[in-house]
Amino acid sequence: MTGVCVNQFPTAAGKVENSPYERLAALGIALPPPPPPIANFVTHVIEGNMLYLSGQGPREADGFMHAGKVGGGVSVDEAYGHARLTGINLLAVMQDALGDLSRVKRVVKLLGMVNAVPDFEDHPSVINGCSDLLIAVFGPAGEHARSAVGFGSLPGNITVEIEAIVALHG
Numbered sequence: 001m002t003g004v005c006v007n008q009f010p011t012a013a014g015k016v017e018n019s020p021y022e023r024l025a026a027l028g029i030a031l032p033p034p035p036p037p038i039a040n041f042v043t044h045v046i047e048g049n050m051l052y053l054s055g056q057g058p059r060e061a062d063g064f065m066h067a068g069k070v071g072g073g074v075s076v077d078e079a080y081g082h083a084r085l086t087g088i089n090l091l092a093v094m095q096d097a098l099g100d101l102s103r104v105k106r107v108v109k110l111l112g113m114v115n116a117v118p119d120f121e122d123h124p125s126v127i128n129g130c131s132d133l134l135i136a137v138f139g140p141a142g143e144h145a146r147s148a149v150g151f152g153s154l155p156g157n158i159t160v161e162i163e164a165i166v167a168l169h170g
Contacts, residue, residue, distance in 0.1 A: 020101035023137050024091075032061040034096040035089050038155060044097040049105070051097060051166040055113070056089040057158040058082035067157040071120030074159050082159045083112065083129030090130070090164055091137065098168070107134050107144040109165040115158060116150040123148040130162050 024031065035056060037043055045052045058066040066082045068074040074082075095101055112127030114120070127148035134142040144164075154161050 020104070020137050023139075027133075027136060029088060031088065031092045031095055034092040035059045043093045046097060046168075049168045049170055050108075051094065051104075051168055053090055053093055053097075053164040053166065055111075055161040055163040056086050056093065057154070057156070057161050058085045059089055060085070065156055066159050068115070068159055069117050070114050070126060070159055071117040071122075076122055076125050079114065079126040079159050080129035083127050083162065084133050085129075086160055086162045087130035087133040090162060091133075094166065101137075103168050104138055104141060105167040105169045106141045107138060107164060108167050110134075110144055110146040111163045112146065112148040113151050113154060113161045114148065115152075115154040115160065118152070120150055123150050126160060127162065130160075 034043060037054065041054055043054050043056075060066075066074075066078075066085070070076065070079040091101065094104065098104070110127070110130060112123070112130060114123045114126050116123065127146065131142075131144070131146060134144065136142070
């Protein structure tokens, strides 16, 4: 995008949103507290200028977890929403880990896992819920490499789990 730096990009209305927080506000998103780990691990590790985020799931702020099989009782559209919610949870962990989302230089990689029926084939459309959110929040710095794969089960029978690797400004 000529004339637009990585830290700002125009909205559909032409207004330039300059920070991840302005973009979150424009999307009507208030970050919840970061979800606690469900087992013996930490939510994130910072090593050098890299942030590694443990897998998060579709947990509502009140603790409710969306569960079920995508392609069975859960539609692609519902699962897309669950992946978007998972992205919000990843952002909450980033905020907790970094203290400032403006420290994000680039979202490098996502691994999106979909709890799907055996013949389900549309995993990328589900994980787009998270990818679309990260691009909306970080602009070009939110564009990332990604894997979207199906699993026979996930912890607690949740619909999706997504982990991320993020590069940080020095």
